[in-house]
Amino acid sequence: MMTTPTAAHAPGTGPSPWNLPNLITVVRILFAPAVLVLLLVDVDAGGAARWWATGLFIAAMASDGVDGHLARSRGQVTDFGKIADPIADKGMTGLALIGLSVLGDVWWIVTILILLREVGITVYRIVALRAGLVIPASRAGKLKTVVQSVAIAVALSPFALHIGWMRWTAWVLLGAAVVLTVYSGVTYIVDAVRGHRQRAAGTDATGATGASGEEGRA
Numbered sequence: 001m002m003t004t005p006t007a008a009h010a011p012g013t014g015p016s017p018w019n020l021p022n023l024i025t026v027v028r029i030l031f032a033p034a035v036l037v038l039l040l041v042d043v044d045a046g047g048a049a050r051w052w053a054t055g056l057f058i059a060a061m062a063s064d065g066v067d068g069h070l071a072r073s074r075g076q077v078t079d080f081g082k083i084a085d086p087i088a089d090k091g092m093t094g095l096a097l098i099g100l101s102v103l104g105d106v107w108w109i110v111t112i113l114i115l116l117r118e119v120g121i122t123v124y125r126i127v128a129l130r131a132g133l134v135i136p137a138s139r140a141g142k143l144k145t146v147v148q149s150v151a152i153a154v155a156l157s158p159f160a161l162h163i164g165w166m167r168w169t170a171w172v173l174l175g176a177a178v179v180l181t182v183y184s185g186v187t188y189i190v191d192a193v194r195g196h197r198q199r200a201a202g203t204d205a206t207g208a209t210g211a212s213g214e215e216g217r218a
Contacts, residue, residue: 012100017080021071024063025081026132031060032095039099046158053099054156060092061149083129089119089145096152106155110174114148117185124192138191140184148177 038053067085071077094115135183161213162167 001169010094015076017078019066019075019076019078021067021072021074022078022081022084024067024070025084026074028060028063028067029084029091031056032088032091035092035156036095036099036141039096039103044103044105044161044162049188050156050158054139054153054158057092057096057156058153060088061153064089064145081130083125086125090122091149093145093152094118095115096156100152100155105160106174110178112179114181117181121185121188128192136190138184140180140187143181144177144184147180153156168207 035053035056038049038056042049042053044050049082064085067081071081087147097106097111101111102177151170154160154166154173155170157166160170
């Protein structure tokens with residue numbers, strides 16, 4: 001499914017960003033550094049701090065669907081939410097992966113590949129928004145987020161520290177997450193470029209039509 005850029009709301013139009021869905025998104029963003037701190041405090045002991053880190057991560061990723069559903073059902077979808085929501089996802093997955101890599105539970109190459117894609121696409125989204133475009137997540141991107149979330153949740157779980165098959169499961173899921181991360185990033189860029197070209201072609205066609213109309217009236 002192609003990701004097509006859409007026009008952002010003009011300043012002063014659309015729903016107010018001060019709403020419950022955006023509040024939930026902001027809380028999810030704040031959970032990210034808490035997960036990192038709890039991981040580093042635990043230091044692979046598999047104690048209470050590690051369990052809290054796992055619980056906060058799962059709660060934050062699960063609530064992703066909650067704020068989105070509330071925003072759509074209440075007609076409170078905002079440009080802020082469209083940008084802040086993926087930032088919450090990427091901040092949580094990014095800091096969790098960094099913490100796991102610092103502890104030696106996840107290879108740094110996995111964390112680096114995922115972070116490069118996530119940061120790059122997020123920066124592009126912000127630049128596009130400033131240009132008046134909002135680029136929604138594609139199906140591949142959403143699938144990638146689900147696989148990433150499950151993989152990191154398994155890797156965060158204290159069970160992965162002590163049970164061999166849980167550790168292997170985490171590695172397999174992380175491998176799948178890397179493949180989907182790279183694939184969705186490439187398709188995202190390709191689709192976004194197509195969308196920009198279509199928008200530019202539509203603008204040129206509108207300009208040409210307007211010019212013809214002016215010549216007809218001359």
